[in-house]
Amino acid sequence: MKQTILLCGAAAAVGLTFAGCHSPVSREIRALGVQSEASERSCTLRRNGNFITIYPGSLRANFNGGWVHLVEPAQRTEGKSGVYSLSEANLKKVVAPLLNREVAPAKPVKMILIDPGHGGSETGATGAKHQEKTLNFALAQKIRDELVKRGFTVKMTRDTDKDVSLDARGNLSGTLKADLFISVHHNAAANRTGTGVETFAMTPDGCRSTGGGAVPKQATLSNRYDGANLNLAQEIQSRLVKATGGPDRGVKFARFRVLVKAHCPAVLVEAGFITTPKEELAIADPARQRKVAAAVADGVEAFNRRTAAMKK
Numbered sequence: 001m002k003q004t005i006l007l008c009g010a011a012a013a014v015g016l017t018f019a020g021c022h023s024p025v026s027r028e029i030r031a032l033g034v035q036s037e038a039s040e041r042s043c044t045l046r047r048n049g050n051f052i053t054i055y056p057g058s059l060r061a062n063f064n065g066g067w068v069h070l071v072e073p074a075q076r077t078e079g080k081s082g083v084y085s086l087s088e089a090n091l092k093k094v095v096a097p098l099l100n101r102e103v104a105p106a107k108p109v110k111m112i113l114i115d116p117g118h119g120g121s122e123t124g125a126t127g128a129k130h131q132e133k134t135l136n137f138a139l140a141q142k143i144r145d146e147l148v149k150r151g152f153t154v155k156m157t158r159d160t161d162k163d164v165s166l167d168a169r170g171n172l173s174g175t176l177k178a179d180l181f182i183s184v185h186h187n188a189a190a191n192r193t194g195t196g197v198e199t200f201a202m203t204p205d206g207c208r209s210t211g212g213g214a215v216p217k218q219a220t221l222s223n224r225y226d227g228a229n230l231n232l233a234q235e236i237q238s239r240l241v242k243a244t245g246g247p248d249r250g251v252k253f254a255r256f257r258v259l260v261k262a263h264c265p266a267v268l269v270e271a272g273f274i275t276t277p278k279e280e281l282a283i284a285d286p287a288r289q290r291k292v293a294a295a296v297a298d299g300v301e302a303f304n305r306r307t308a309a310m311k312k
């Protein structure tokens with residue numbers, strides 16, 4: 001049964017009001033100590049200096065100034081101004097993990113597996129001058145170098161231009177006992193006008209991906225890290241946007257095969273569009289690649305501070 005929570009603008013001063021106060025979900029949001037404010041156009045939830053703003057009818061939500069995606073569009077209750085409903089899935093899988101900065105059961109980060117997307121016969125997308133596999137590898141090397149400089153141990157799923165299966169990439173994170181997995185890609189769009197950066201986390205268990213599609217009955221291995229996946233993606237995405245100037249396409253959810261088998265918190269970064277002529281030039285520029293690499297490393301360090309804090 002779908003449970004809903006009503007967030008009432010009038011009740012903002014005292015917290016939240018709920019439909020079905022007996023539900024475990026309402027206990028959860030009370031336990032969060034969330035404050036809310038709502039208007040006709042949006043509803044904002046705040047906790048511990050973090051905020052998320054939801055908009056009726058929209059999958060996009062704003063977390064601390066950057067875009068993330070809900071797993072279902074937010075809704076405003078018909079005929080009641082300032083009253084919003086938040087599904088259990090949105091609350092448990094997006095709103096609470098972000099406001100709580102959940103990273104459990106992730107461990108402090110020592111070993112990171114970087115995955116340069118595609119390779120060998122798999123070229124990935126192609127631009128006017130470059131193949132995606134080559135740009136992915138150039139950027140992945142810079143991310144590796146930046147993380148090594150900061151004291152992490154880093155391995156790559158491929159050190160040369162060769163074919164590696166998607167399952168083998170994810171499985172390697174288990175073999176190496178990696179603490180994080182970062183897959184590096186560049187984007188493509190048929191209309192050659194796509195622009196901006198986006199970071200994907202594995203779609204949470206039982207939820208719909210941002211691009212739609214079926215919801216599998218079985219959770220995947222990487223669903224153990226739903227909260228950590230989302231927070232890692234958000235930490236990286238917010239810094240990618242600053243480093244590149246955007247546009248911010250947001251944190252998104254997808255059941256990418258390469259993420260399904262990850263044995264640790266995992267994300268897939270799309271660091272710009274190879275099919276858009278101006279952006280292809282930018283992403284091939286070593287100076288921009290270094291900036292993006294530093295942004296990814298900053299995101300990893302921010303995530304790692306949270307796992308360290310959790311240990312105490």
Ligand SMILES: [Zn+2]
Nearest residue numbers: 117124185186
């Ligand atoms: Zn790709």
